[in-house]
Amino acid sequence: MDDLVNITVDGLKMQVPKGTLLWEACQAHGIDIPIFCYHTKLGPVGACRTCLVEVEGMTKGPITACSTPVTDGMVVRTRSPIAQKAQRGILEFLLLNHPLDCPICDRGGECPLQDQTFAYGPGSSRYVEPKRHHVKPIVLGPTIALDRERCVLCWRCVRFTAEIAEDKSIVLLDRGDHTVVGTFQDEPYVSNFSGNVVELCPVGALTARKQRFNFRPWELQNRPSICPHCAFGCNINISVRKNDEVIRFLSRDNPEVDDSWLCDRGRFDFEFINSPQRLTAPLVRDGDAFLEVSWTEAFELISNRLRSILDESGAHALAGIAAARMTNEGLHVFKRFMRDVVGTGLVDHTPRPNLRLTPGQQQAFARLGRNLMPIAGLDDARTILLLGADPSEREPVMELRIRQAVNRHGAQLVIANPEEITLSPKASHAASYETGGLAAFIRSLTSALRRGPQGSNNDDSASALVRTYLAEGPIAVIYDASFPGTLDKGDAVLALDDFVEALRARAAVGTLPLLDAANSMGARDLDILPPDGWSSSVIDALLGPDSQVRAAILAGADLAAGAGEETLRRLNQLDLLVVQELFMTETARLADVVLPAASFAEQIGTFTNSERRVQRLHEAVPAPGVARADWEILVDLSQHFDNALPYAGARQIWDDIRRTVPAYAPVAFDSIGPRGVRIEETQVLESA
Amino acid sequence: MSKEPILFKHLAVPDINKLGVYVENGGYEGLRKAVTDMKPEDVTKEVSDSGLRGRGGAGFPTGRKWSFIPKGVLPTYLVVNADESEPGAFKDRELMERNPHQLLEGVALSAYAIGCRLAFIYVRGEFLYIQEILDAALAEAYAGGYLGKNIFGSGYDIEIVVHRGAGAYICGEESALLDSLEGYRGFPRLRPPFPAVKGLYGQPTVINNVETLANVPHIVRHGSAWFRSYGTEKSPGTKICSISGPVQKPGNYELEMGTPFRVLLEEKAGGMLPGKTLKAYIPGGASAPMLPNRPEFIDVPITYEDYPAVGSTMGSASFILIPEDVCIIYAQLRISEFFAHESCGKCIPCREGTPWLMKTVRRIERGEGREDDLPLLLDICDNILGRSFCALGDFSTSNIVASIKYFYDEYEEHIRRRACPHISATAAVA
Numbered sequence A: 001m002d003d004l005v006n007i008t009v010d011g012l013k014m015q016v017p018k019g020t021l022l023w024e025a026c027q028a029h030g031i032d033i034p035i036f037c038y039h040t041k042l043g044p045v046g047a048c049r050t051c052l053v054e055v056e057g058m059t060k061g062p063i064t065a066c067s068t069p070v071t072d073g074m075v076v077r078t079r080s081p082i083a084q085k086a087q088r089g090i091l092e093f094l095l096l097n098h099p100l101d102c103p104i105c106d107r108g109g110e111c112p113l114q115d116q117t118f119a120y121g122p123g124s125s126r127y128v129e130p131k132r133h134h135v136k137p138i139v140l141g142p143t144i145a146l147d148r149e150r151c152v153l154c155w156r157c158v159r160f161t162a163e164i165a166e167d168k169s170i171v172l173l174d175r176g177d178h179t180v181v182g183t184f185q186d187e188p189y190v191s192n193f194s195g196n197v198v199e200l201c202p203v204g205a206l207t208a209r210k211q212r213f214n215f216r217p218w219e220l221q222n223r224p225s226i227c228p229h230c231a232f233g234c235n236i237n238i239s240v241r242k243n244d245e246v247i248r249f250l251s252r253d254n255p256e257v258d259d260s261w262l263c264d265r266g267r268f269d270f271e272f273i274n275s276p277q278r279l280t281a282p283l284v285r286d287g288d289a290f291l292e293v294s295w296t297e298a299f300e301l302i303s304n305r306l307r308s309i310l311d312e313s314g315a316h317a318l319a320g321i322a323a324a325r326m327t328n329e330g331l332h333v334f335k336r337f338m339r340d341v342v343g344t345g346l347v348d349h350t351p352r353p354n355l356r357l358t359p360g361q362q363q364a365f366a367r368l369g370r371n372l373m374p375i376a377g378l379d380d381a382r383t384i385l386l387l388g389a390d391p392s393e394r395e396p397v398m399e400l401r402i403r404q405a406v407n408r409h410g411a412q413l414v415i416a417n418p419e420e421i422t423l424s425p426k427a428s429h430a431a432s433y434e435t436g437g438l439a440a441f442i443r444s445l446t447s448a449l450r451r452g453p454q455g456s457n458n459d460d461s462a463s464a465l466v467r468t469y470l471a472e473g474p475i476a477v478i479y480d481a482s483f484p485g486t487l488d489k490g491d492a493v494l495a496l497d498d499f500v501e502a503l504r505a506r507a508a509v510g511t512l513p514l515l516d517a518a519n520s521m522g523a524r525d526l527d528i529l530p531p532d533g534w535s536s537s538v539i540d541a542l543l544g545p546d547s548q549v550r551a552a553i554l555a556g557a558d559l560a561a562g563a564g565e566e567t568l569r570r571l572n573q574l575d576l577l578v579v580q581e582l583f584m585t586e587t588a589r590l591a592d593v594v595l596p597a598a599s600f601a602e603q604i605g606t607f608t609n610s611e612r613r614v615q616r617l618h619e620a621v622p623a624p625g626v627a628r629a630d631w632e633i634l635v636d637l638s639q640h641f642d643n644a645l646p647y648a649g650a651r652q653i654w655d656d657i658r659r660t661v662p663a664y665a666p667v668a669f670d671s672i673g674p675r676g677v678r679i680e681e682t683q684v685l686e687s688a
Numbered sequence B: 001m002s003k004e005p006i007l008f009k010h011l012a013v014p015d016i017n018k019l020g021v022y023v024e025n026g027g028y029e030g031l032r033k034a035v036t037d038m039k040p041e042d043v044t045k046e047v048s049d050s051g052l053r054g055r056g057g058a059g060f061p062t063g064r065k066w067s068f069i070p071k072g073v074l075p076t077y078l079v080v081n082a083d084e085s086e087p088g089a090f091k092d093r094e095l096m097e098r099n100p101h102q103l104l105e106g107v108a109l110s111a112y113a114i115g116c117r118l119a120f121i122y123v124r125g126e127f128l129y130i131q132e133i134l135d136a137a138l139a140e141a142y143a144g145g146y147l148g149k150n151i152f153g154s155g156y157d158i159e160i161v162v163h164r165g166a167g168a169y170i171c172g173e174e175s176a177l178l179d180s181l182e183g184y185r186g187f188p189r190l191r192p193p194f195p196a197v198k199g200l201y202g203q204p205t206v207i208n209n210v211e212t213l214a215n216v217p218h219i220v221r222h223g224s225a226w227f228r229s230y231g232t233e234k235s236p237g238t239k240i241c242s243i244s245g246p247v248q249k250p251g252n253y254e255l256e257m258g259t260p261f262r263v264l265l266e267e268k269a270g271g272m273l274p275g276k277t278l279k280a281y282i283p284g285g286a287s288a289p290m291l292p293n294r295p296e297f298i299d300v301p302i303t304y305e306d307y308p309a310v311g312s313t314m315g316s317a318s319f320i321l322i323p324e325d326v327c328i329i330y331a332q333l334r335i336s337e338f339f340a341h342e343s344c345g346k347c348i349p350c351r352e353g354t355p356w357l358m359k360t361v362r363r364i365e366r367g368e369g370r371e372d373d374l375p376l377l378l379d380i381c382d383n384i385l386g387r388s389f390c391a392l393g394d395f396s397t398s399n400i401v402a403s404i405k406y407f408y409d410e411y412e413e414h415i416r417r418r419a420c421p422h423i424s425a426t427a428a429v430a
């Protein structure tokens, strides 16, 4: 290949793509060069000079490996006396004013400054002057504290806020050795992505206020998982102490999804897992109170009551609603329990788009769900069109991907929304329509498209938009599958589907829906819906005034939360209410039997994210008490019925999913690696 | 100077700062000739042929710098470096103060050569009155049709904006200057991309010193061969030399390149003040290594090539004289304080190293020096030089190394006697 160049590093000959940064080339070949300011996701800044190496023929002294692209024939020495002296010199400088408070520093034990000093630094300091001091720590904002004495001024936090999150809130103040990190005019650092700077900081200068002094890194083990807080599916590591306590979430770089970023909701909202309020044993109602019982007692009670209700009133007297944050395995067993064990089709998931679609609209909705594009494909998009969708609210890290597509890959962002959204200032074009007017707006675009090249010469705004931004692909269309603010959602579905078809006639198009919960896509793919699909809601059937339902199984579905009196009355009226939950929710309080469920961090399984990527969950910590995975609960309960479910583990359930859902058929459980497996469009088409 | 001066030729003409007087003396002739008669590439070629080198310190060939501007990437920008913050340098100030139109004409000509229609003059923060002089001259030139739209009916438009910095030495470094001009804190930028490819607002940009551009009208008017009749093969033309310290007549002198420093010192500046003897001098502002008073250093021809040959640099030709009664360590302390104060803080070696140098020199000066301080100072310099992000870090080391090299005994004496032998003299200078 002609775009490879030959270089020699420490005697090792290597071929690398032309233009690769020397540090990256070395890294790829297992040669370590110390860095502080460089970060693969941020690019070079050349500020810290830690990565100095000797290059044959250099004229002005050692060069920075992080900012130097390789050139053919380059001969590099990373450990020569010259290189070592340079590296030692820089580390000595770095430590001159460093407080060396490692014993009380949160970073101690996983600190690049410690590691690199150990590996490349001088054994002692020749500095006899008094050290620089700063007031510490400083509260930078609601989430982050700053220790200026520890800061090595690597610019990572500054560049993250300037280039990735673009809230430009962290800046460098003052000059020379007075330079400090801070915020403009001391305004608090408020960001949806603040936690990332803690992870980027190569020392203990930036810490999460929630977690300061809570742990020592060497007590922790990192276990891979998926963030449970939205449908984007960012990859995380769960840091666990003593095998049973979740200490923090860290990002786990998946370039296809999160590209190593997390939002603060995802990163900081984990304490529920450790909560002492978690349900630890099955409970049955005893008047106004609950009694702890064994699983067997609970199952016997449920099966007896359920059987008599079914005998008296038939299968339609039972409804089941599952949370869309349950695993694919949990949802699949839930559905099979309902359908095959107790024989009811009245199932649904929550939260879900509140759609009441006609058959025609259902087909349109299904078509929309098929033409998904990969998240990483945003980087290739010429235009990204947000139709009534606000990723910052729904799937926050998508906001960062969109910014990156615009900043690094030149995508044009077009936003159609009745209101200003976080991304609005980033848009090449922002169109507004009246609240509720999404369908009409989309139709105006469609007719401009259909007028063809001549017709779109009209000077109405839709034609101008089509002409300027939709003439060439690839075009990414992002919509909110809940169509917030739209009254006739079915009409919006039709309009959107028609628009995408019209667009496809002209250019390459991909769509991405914004969904409600971590496994909303799984719930759709596994058809956790009433028999007539999106045309009704089991919640209506359950709670409606002439409901026939006498018994309900609510798995993580907290219908009573914030609900009106009528709903509470209906739930109270049920002859049998079984709730699978993590906590004693408002719904659980109304239940006859409450079953303690394992959280996402306590079980093996899979989620499917909004680009239809299947990703693995692992058992990071044990579930509290006798709590267990939703699917285990239902499999065990099924043993008390005639058609007991045969599953012994998540893998077996997955294989059954593959048999049931053709799109999932090619994906073997063990093939789902650390980056997950995206189910491609064609496979979904085949299944349709 | 035996030949007629180039840049200071009209210094004595009363009111040369006025447009009318400037024009009467042949002003704007070069510009008229260029825009009506020459193609932009012809101007670049003339300047290349003249051998003009950057007067901002580095001496980069000016015509070559212009030729790096890619064709067809518009707009391009010309930025004039009038930050003049090097201690000891005050030549650009006089050029702008006394003869502003000479610079403006040079700017317009150079802009024409690189296809630029909007040029900026970045003057240092303290130069408020210079900004006023330039703005007044600009207003006259616009009104007279010498600058602005369609000058001399050529169809070429040129607008010049004078911008004042906020006072930082680093903003004289060309890429930091661009940051500052764009409204950011002045930090030097990573190269590549070089300013010629991505400079001001991400567009191709040429940055030149005031004195460099002031030469251009003369080159265009009289030709490159004429220009080359001044100076040496490698350093054609003249150089404005700033000389300061205890001499009879400190100030700016325009000398033909190649004139020995002795002529500047003894003839132009009239020699040392009575009772003062020269101990050492710095030829190129605080960043150039000092040289002791020895004949071989006093007879150095003032050129880009001759100072490096004796271990220093001509830089911006800002000569600072240090007399015998000034403590070298004290003089060094002042220099080290300057660099520690002006380090921008972007890179570790300069940010941490310059204050360390300063504190160590200060300890020695105060009589608290330690035996291993001298090797320490040299090793710190070694760890800064060639390791820092921009040349400021390198600059901070040059006089430490030179002063220890030439005045080792003076350092040693401070350390041994635990005091400054010059205490009273230092106080007098301070």
Ligand SMILES: Cc1cc2nc3c(=O)[nH]c(=O)nc-3n(C[C@H](O)[C@H](O)[C@H](O)COP(=O)(O)O)c2cc1C
Binding pocket: B053, B054, B055, B056, B057, B058, B059, B060, B081, B082, B083, B084, B085, B086, B169, B170, B171, B172, B173, B174, B175, B207, B208, B209, B210, B212, B213, B390, B391, B392
């Ligand atoms: C720290 C530092 C300060 C500088 N200050 C100035 C200055 O005040 N004026 C100047 O013309 N060049 C200064 N320079 C040099 C400029 O970076 C640049 O080389 C010059 O403006 C180019 O113009 P020239 O080619 O016409 O000399 C400085 C360089 C450094 C590293």
Ligand code: SF4
Binding pocket: A150, A151, A152, A153, A154, A155, A156, A157, A158, A181, A197, A200, A201, A202, A203, A205, A206
């Ligand atoms: S606070 Fe941390 S990330 Fe920010 S500049 Fe300092 S060391 Fe770097």
Ligand code: SF4
Binding pocket: B170, B188, B342, B343, B344, B345, B346, B347, B348, B350, B351, B388, B389, B390, B391, B392, B393, B394
């Ligand atoms: S050497 Fe480094 S700290 Fe010093 S001025 Fe240049 S970039 Fe700033």
Ligand code: FES
Binding pocket: A034, A035, A036, A037, A038, A045, A046, A047, A048, A049, A050, A051, A052, A064, A065, A066, A067
């Ligand atoms: S890692 Fe290369 S300069 Fe900082």
